Amino acid sequence: xxxxxxxxxxxxxxxxxxxxxxxxxxxxxxxxxxxxxxxxxxxxxxxxxxxxxxxxxxxxxxxxxxxxxxxxxxxxxxxxxxxxxxxxxx
Numbered sequence: 001x002x003x004x005x006x007x008x009x010x011x012x013x014x015x016x017x018x019x020x021x022x023x024x025x026x027x028x029x030x031x032x033x034x035x036x037x038x039x040x041x042x043x044x045x046x047x048x049x050x051x052x053x054x055x056x057x058x059x060x061x062x063x064x065x066x067x068x069x070x071x072x073x074x075x076x077x078x079x080x081x082x083x084x085x086x087x088x089x090x
Contacts, residue, residue: 032058 015022036054037046046054059072066074 029058046088 020027022031034055036050036057037043043051056072059075062068062070
């Protein structure tokens, strides 16, 4: 699925199967998600609101790698860099 991307960048790293230590951020996100949705539970048991709340908790979680900020905080900072404040005045 990443064939086209691999042609556009110098290096692409693929984690080995059954090697969760090679996917640290992914495994950490899974651990945080499992606080809301236990493993083996079908998503059909949850409402759209429940899924959105779990997503919000995950994106609002402060992370050491981001200097104690959440990914949502960092996303908002980056958006504000590209949006002209005058266009927001209504």
